[in-house]
Amino acid sequence: MRRDVLDLREFYAQPLGAVVRDAIGRKLAEAWGPASGLDVLGLGYATPFLDRFPAARRTVAAMPAAQGVESWPAQGRNRAALVDEAALPFANALFDRVLIVHGLEETDEPAALLGEVGRVMAPSGRMIVAAAARGGLWSRAERTPFGAGRPFTRRQLEELVREADLEPVAWNQALYVPPFRLFTGWAEGFEQVGSKVWPGVAGVILLEAVKRTFAVKPKRARARLVAPIPGVLAPAPTPVPAGMTRRKRLDRRSDQA
Numbered sequence: 001m002r003r004d005v006l007d008l009r010e011f012y013a014q015p016l017g018a019v020v021r022d023a024i025g026r027k028l029a030e031a032w033g034p035a036s037g038l039d040v041l042g043l044g045y046a047t048p049f050l051d052r053f054p055a056a057r058r059t060v061a062a063m064p065a066a067q068g069v070e071s072w073p074a075q076g077r078n079r080a081a082l083v084d085e086a087a088l089p090f091a092n093a094l095f096d097r098v099l100i101v102h103g104l105e106e107t108d109e110p111a112a113l114l115g116e117v118g119r120v121m122a123p124s125g126r127m128i129v130a131a132a133a134r135g136g137l138w139s140r141a142e143r144t145p146f147g148a149g150r151p152f153t154r155r156q157l158e159e160l161v162r163e164a165d166l167e168p169v170a171w172n173q174a175l176y177v178p179p180f181r182l183f184t185g186w187a188e189g190f191e192q193v194g195s196k197v198w199p200g201v202a203g204v205i206l207l208e209a210v211k212r213t214f215a216v217k218p219k220r221a222r223a224r225l226v227a228p229i230p231g232v233l234a235p236a237p238t239p240v241p242a243g244m245t246r247r248k249r250l251d252r253r254s255d256q257a
Contacts, residue, residue: 002106003148005068008045011145016179019187020144021048023174024130027206028052028099031128031170038096041120043088043113044103045145047072047080053097060095062088064103086112090120100129104160105149114164121211127166128208131157133173138203141179146203157207166209175203 011017028049035053042050042061047070050059061080063069072080083089086109098117107113117127132139132146139151152160158168176194177187194202 002064002067003102003145005045005063005070008067008102008145009070012048014181015184016144016181017048019177019184020175023177023187023191024101024204024206025049025052027172027174028128031172031206031208032097032126035097039094039122040097040099041090041095043085043098043100043117046099046101046103049099049101056097060090062090064107067102067106085109086116088116088120092119093122093125094120096122096125098125098127100127100131102145104129104131104157105146105151110160111163114161114166118164118166118211123211123213126169126208126210127161128206129157129161130174130204130206133202133205135200136175136203137201138175138179144179146175146179152205154205154207157205161207161209165212167212168207168209170208172206173199173202173204174206176201177203179203 012021025048029052032053034055036055037057038053039058040050040053040056040060042059045063045067047061050061050072053059059079061072062083063080064085065082069080069082071078081089085103085107098121100113100117104110104113121127132149132151134151134153134156136151138144138146141147154171157171161168173195174191176198177183177190183190
């Protein structure tokens with residue numbers, strides 16, 4: 001059962017939600033930069049992080065039907081849609097970047113979701129999935145969105161994306177700060193020190209993957225050997241003039257040369 005979109009919006013409006021937005025947002029900006037001229041899809045509840053790509057040509061937020069949808073962005077034309085996560089309403093190879101946040105942990109069909117992501121990704125596209133880490137404190141904090149659903153290890157995420165014909169190329173971690181409001185003032189310090197001192201307590205794993213492409217070797221066309229029609233294009237001996245032997249014929253060709 002997915003969390004309601006109203007609960008997610010309420011969480012990100014709180015100080016703890018702002019910590020999550022900053023910690024994960026920095027990792028995304030490091031990986032993709034401003035996404036200049038690219039088409040970006042956010043799947044799940046990715047709207048708190050899509051403003052990290054201000055130079056994107058097009059940004060769309062797709063929210064699963066079981067979660068609900070909200071209008072996004074707050075200003076301007078709406079770019080959010082309610083979707084079936086196993087049958088996204090987008091054309092093949094449409095998006096250059098796909099970001100999944102609060103999308104994989106609570107789905108009943110992770111393989112179908114990732115298969116659809118691979119379908120809508122461009123051949124040179126990239127995907128980042130941010131999922132709750134099994135060994136982190138955030139997966140045990142039920143008052144946060146990361147405490148709902150199924151957490152993952154890095155190896156589990158890699159196996160899932162490979163099954164969807166996506167190839168893992170990089171990974172990172174975030175949210176070393178404990179999931180309590182008391183520690184929000186020291187969040188920046190926890191993030192800077194955590195990766196060196198407590199790598200196993202990160203709350204979120206970020207896995208980046210690309211679409212697998214296979215070189216197709218063209219098959220050689222085999223020419224069919226057609227049996228000649230009797231009497232047509234059949235080899236025939238060259239007639240020898242009367243009175244000329246084989247030796248004389250060869251001498252004649254030599255003289256002509």
